[in-house]
Amino acid sequence: MTTSQTALPTRQAMDDDPPPPRPRGQGLPAAGFLTPFLLLYVLFIAGPALYGLVMSFFDTSMVKPGLSGFAGFGNYTEALQSADFWSSLWHTIWFTILTTPPLIVLALVLALLADRVKHGRWFFRLAFFVPYVLPSAVVALIWMWLYTPGLGLIETALTKIGLTSPNWLGDPSWAMPSLAVTTLWWTLGFNFVLFLAGLQEVPRELYEASSMDGAGPWQQIRSITLPMLGRTLTLVAVLQVIASLKVFDQMYIMTSGGPNFATRSVLQYVYDSGFTNFRIGYASAVSMLFFLVVLAVSAVWFAIVRRQEKEV
Amino acid sequence: MTTMTTMSIDTRMKLFNRICAGVLIAFALLWLVPLAWAFDTAIKPNEETTKTTWWTDNPTFSAFGRIINETDIIRWFGSSLFIATLTAFGAVLTGSLAAFALSRMRFRYRNVVFWVVLAGIMVPSQVLIVPQFREMDSIGLLNTFWAVSLPQIPTAIAVFIFKQFFDGLPKELEEVARLDGASFLRIYARIIMPLARPAVAAVAIFTFVSSWNDLLWPLLVLSNPDNMTMPVGLATVQGTFGIRYADTMASALLGAVPLVAVFLLFQRNIVEGIAGSGLKG
Numbered sequence: 001m002t003t004s005q006t007a008l009p010t011r012q013a014m015d016d017d018p019p020p021p022r023p024r025g026q027g028l029p030a031a032g033f034l035t036p037f038l039l040l041y042v043l044f045i046a047g048p049a050l051y052g053l054v055m056s057f058f059d060t061s062m063v064k065p066g067l068s069g070f071a072g073f074g075n076y077t078e079a080l081q082s083a084d085f086w087s088s089l090w091h092t093i094w095f096t097i098l099t100t101p102p103l104i105v106l107a108l109v110l111a112l113l114a115d116r117v118k119h120g121r122w123f124f125r126l127a128f129f130v131p132y133v134l135p136s137a138v139v140a141l142i143w144m145w146l147y148t149p150g151l152g153l154i155e156t157a158l159t160k161i162g163l164t165s166p167n168w169l170g171d172p173s174w175a176m177p178s179l180a181v182t183t184l185w186w187t188l189g190f191n192f193v194l195f196l197a198g199l200q201e202v203p204r205e206l207y208e209a210s211s212m213d214g215a216g217p218w219q220q221i222r223s224i225t226l227p228m229l230g231r232t233l234t235l236v237a238v239l240q241v242i243a244s245l246k247v248f249d250q251m252y253i254m255t256s257g258g259p260n261f262a263t264r265s266v267l268q269y270v271y272d273s274g275f276t277n278f279r280i281g282y283a284s285a286v287s288m289l290f291f292l293v294v295l296a297v298s299a300v301w302f303a304i305v306r307r308q309e310k311e312v
Numbered sequence: 313m314t315t316m317t318t319m320s321i322d323t324r325m326k327l328f329n330r331i332c333a334g335v336l337i338a339f340a341l342l343w344l345v346p347l348a349w350a351f352d353t354a355i356k357p358n359e360e361t362t363k364t365t366w367w368t369d370n371p372t373f374s375a376f377g378r379i380i381n382e383t384d385i386i387r388w389f390g391s392s393l394f395i396a397t398l399t400a401f402g403a404v405l406t407g408s409l410a411a412f413a414l415s416r417m418r419f420r421y422r423n424v425v426f427w428v429v430l431a432g433i434m435v436p437s438q439v440l441i442v443p444q445f446r447e448m449d450s451i452g453l454l455n456t457f458w459a460v461s462l463p464q465i466p467t468a469i470a471v472f473i474f475k476q477f478f479d480g481l482p483k484e485l486e487e488v489a490r491l492d493g494a495s496f497l498r499i500y501a502r503i504i505m506p507l508a509r510p511a512v513a514a515v516a517i518f519t520f521v522s523s524w525n526d527l528l529w530p531l532l533v534l535s536n537p538d539n540m541t542m543p544v545g546l547a548t549v550q551g552t553f554g555i556r557y558a559d560t561m562a563s564a565l566l567g568a569v570p571l572v573a574v575f576l577l578f579q580r581n582i583v584e585g586i587a588g589s590g591l592k593g
Contacts, residue, residue: 026417029496033413034425037406037466044463045432048443055443062446110339113332125583127340130347133571133582135525137546141564142350144550145557153349156364185346193586217328246436249527253547267438267528274442275532287439294436 052284060281062274068281075285085286087261088269089293091176095265096244098180103240107188108233111195112221125196129189136186136249143182144169144254169255172262179250179263187243191236198232199225230308238301242294266290347568354561361557375562384537385566388545391534392524393570395457395541399464399523400516407470407515408508412500414471415478416486426475432468438528445532459533460541464523470515477511478504514585517578524571542567 056075058067079085114124131139146153147168155165168178206224215223248267251257257264257272264272266286274283353361354375356368379385413419414426444463445454453459485507486499494502505512530541540548546567553560575582 026496027419030413030417030419030422033409033417033496033500037410037429037471038425040402040406040462041429041432041466044444044447045435045440045466046428048440048447048463049435051447052440052443055446110336113336116329116332117336122579124336124340125579127343129583130572130575131343133521133525133575134568135543135546135571136527137543137550138564138567141546141550141560141567142346145353145561146346146349148557151362151364151557153345153364185343188343190586193583197583197586211325216324242436246438248438252527253550270438270442271528274445280442280446283442287442291436291439294439295434298434 052287055281056285056288058281059279060284062278062280071281075282076289078282079286079289084261085266085269085289088264088266089290091262091264092245092247092266094176095180095183095247095263096241098177099183099244100237100240102180102184103188103191103244104233104237106184107191107236108195108229110188111192111199112225114192114196115199115225116217125189125193128192131186132189134186137253139182139186140250140253143185147178170259172259175255175259175263179254182254183244183247183250191240194236194239195229195232198229202228231305234301234304234308238297241297245290245294245297350561350564354558354565356558358556358558362555375558376566378559379563379566383549383563384540384545385542385563387538388540388542389570391457391539392542395460395530396520396524398457399461400520402461402465403467403470403519404512404516406465407467408474408505408512409500411471411474411478412496412504415475416499416504417496429468429471432466433472437463441529441532444529448533454533455536455539457539460526460530461523463529464519464526467519470519473515474508474511477508481507510581510584513578513581517574517582518585521571521574542570 055067057071057073059069059071059074060067110124110128114121117124147155149155149167149170152168154168158165166174169175202225206228207220210220210224246267247265248271251263251265251268252271255263257268267290270283270286270290273286274280349366352366352368355371355373357370357372358375360368360370410429414422414429440463448454448459453462481504486494486503489499489503524541525543526541527543527547531544531547534540534544537545537548546563549563550560553563
């Protein structure tokens, strides 16, 4: 943290008075240092991004070379009129709605609790964070077994306490919540660690001073911890929304977008249009529409951060 | 009077902290159940997995042996290790070089370059799969490790983390070297990089883990079963085990082992890396 706070002033000082030994002529060595990164960046990020934008205006096909016929906004209007596009976009948004609040609130609550516990923090980090480093395929295999009708641990546990359990992944209305629970287990640790780091930035003296004044634990959390955590909270929220919007793996492995397309995400729609139906021009247009959604979320975050900075 | 109130607040605090610890332990144990159950299933004989009890009279590790013999899991491990290592190495090298230029050199368009790089953070990699696939197809790299690794190397976040770290190092460090006429490359290799171990660790671990875990992109470009990565291999064979649940769980756990090992070895770097990169915003 100290590093980032001192970073800006040093840079500015550097800009104002150039160091005497090499006042200019650093363009060439700089180009040398930048080339490896920029070359790969242009070839594999910026280039494809522009190529994708161009393709989205053509009837490009996977099985034909070249761009094929110009389509204008045809791909976009087709996507916007397609029920499949809207339902897959809705599935992605529904998944985001189901996962974001618990992933933020539960991670925050657990981090608040862990911040008060003095011993054994490594154990909590281990328990919550280990799932996060696992490949999606591993997570999916384990949870498909937990959800197996008739044999799964979850159904067995529910039966034992007298509840009947639905066919988690097989019932169209339960499939998405089931995927959300799996995702909660898988990625909670990341937010937990972010919050824990944010909490460590809160000066301990504030707590000590307030308990001298007779503040109880709830008051401390309400009037010290949460306000001090504002920036971390917006950061976690935006990272979480974007991560949830990008969902693909869980559905692809656990439900293949089913049952009856009830869990097909927008990225799987891109995958299906491009790599199953070979319509990569159309798939590019859908990608661009999805990119606009992500961009909108980032813009909202940027506006919130700006406002927070003004308040400070 | 005052002592009385402070004492009661003290005991209240203590009680509150106890409850906190209790709730936290309950959640942590709950979080461990899926992995414990997977392990429990894997050490049962396949026939016993339908009984849904934790206890088994015949614990065995034979399922792990079967997976290693019957599937290409060792090969997948090799592919993933090679690709993830190459990606992490490439990201550290190219990212730190670029960040060094942005942090330590004066040249025109420096801010433009920085903003162009930052814009890359905004573009979700998934948006690029279609054009990237076409590109790899036309340059004949499909079904090679390069096709998986190359697009993952230029990560804007790596440049950002390195630049942040370099900006925090005092300029006096290299001024003497510069007066002696040392080249930028020498300053980078001998002075700056040795000090940047925490940033190197953070970038290397994160690119390694995210490259290892990536599913969609390697699934598209590696259609040949011989060079599949671990996640693609696991996702592909998952249906073939049928009701052999012990085998399925053994394959999942074998797929988990490398990353759990990475986590246990680099726990501190990972946690500090997340904290550092997360809070800079």
